[in-house]
Amino acid sequence: MRRIALLVMDGVRMFDISVVAEVFRNDRIPGGSAPFDLRTCGVDREPVALEHGASMAARQTLAWLRTADLVIVPGVTSPTAAFPQPVLRALRSAHRAGTPVAALCLGAFVLAQAGLLDGRRAVTHWNAAELLARRHPEVKVDPTALYVEDDGVWTSAGVAGGIDLCLHLVRVGHGAETAAAIARAMVVAPFRTGDQAQFVDRPIPVRDEGDELLTAVRTRALAELEQPLTVPRLAAWAGLSERTFARRFLATTGTTPAQWLIAQRVLRAQRLLEQTDLPMDRVAAASGFGSPVTLRQHFVERVGLAPRDYRRSFRRIG
Structure with missing residues (x-):
């Protein structure tokens, strides 16, 4: 799991992009190894509009997804938007080729629109779980878990759930110590299971x-x-x-x-x-x-x- 494609398009969340960029950084790996080749990918290399007036240009086009070992879809600001057809086709093609596809938070709506969640268990932010189930009744929405996998398709809950999923994917692809080293550098919990609840009854007294x-x-x-x-x-x-x-x-x-x-x-x-x-x-x-x-x-x-x-x-x- 070395080549990682981070999908960018109009309306993706800056924080989720930052989460992926922070987790898959080679300068945090013990021994000076470089296990990650993270590249932003878009319909073209023209700037896309992010939230709060920001913009960014993709490093690669969607064609790079064919060479990727993992495709990650950030959360989006508008889950009910119509996402670009080239993006949806590229996601379907990557999954058909056997490439794992992961979505952070409201990025689950992108996968749902691509048809990749039909008949599969999936999660998103608890506040949007009902909307996902209503708009995409074919999806087996779990309103509680932090992250789940079903047939090579990963989805995660809110902000912290996205970090948890990325660290888990590192753990699966590169081992527990590599994931622990990254978690230490980020000062986050090194291991939370996907079936852990999105929130607890008594938050941080x-x-x-x-x-x-x-x-x-x-x-x-x-x-x-x-x-x-x-x-x-x-x-x-x-x-x-x-x-x-x-x-x-x-x-x-x-x-x-x-x-x-x-x-x-x-x-x-x-x-x-x-x-x-x-x-x-x-x-x-x-x-x-x-x-x-x-x-x-x-x-x-x-x-x-x-x-x-x-x-x-x-x-x-x-």
Whole structure:
């Protein structure tokens, strides 16, 4: 996933363009490697009108999409606009050729107009989910998730969801450590699963002792991830009933304790596969899965590759 085409046309959001440009920057990659070749692509190289009176010219025409490994569509300011037919045709052609196509936020409406979301699960900003479902009833709209993939077509929720999706695509194409390095440079969360909620019930209180307690529980769980942790055990650490703990955990983080544990264990397994030559049984044990079979089941579900295939692609030792 080296050659990345960023689609630009009238009405795309400057922030989404900036998100893609910030994530896919080579100067943040350890060791001085240059894994990304990011190019803006448009109908032609004439300036296009962005929001707030800004404009920009594409570096390449739509023909470059044929050589791309990934096509990204930024969000748009007017989701009900009629998007250029050459753009829609180019997106359909790229997908038919097997190129992954991703849309940030309201960019999902562009993919929907191109017909790429018909019969597929998709997300967009929660405030526009009903509009997407109404205008494109063929789309299986998920109003809650941060980002989803269906048959090589990726969609994401709002501002933070777009960052999460881009980092996930880096993780899939270039490994967990590369994604973590970029996240550190951007000072953002390195890993949020796509099924995490777009927003939580109690957004960022100034001081909340309950949240501090759950933060302490998560910190302890990460330190003891290889242990047979269970939701009842985490609840006991917090001094709460299992039901109350699960409810507060979901309200604070947007995901369940069990799903959070699986996500953190997969992330640890990714790092071990990249950085060590430990056999699979020890990787499974160190990441808390207990057996290679369980490791493989959750790893494939979350990453899309078997652990051995992932190691062959991203191993960084030797």
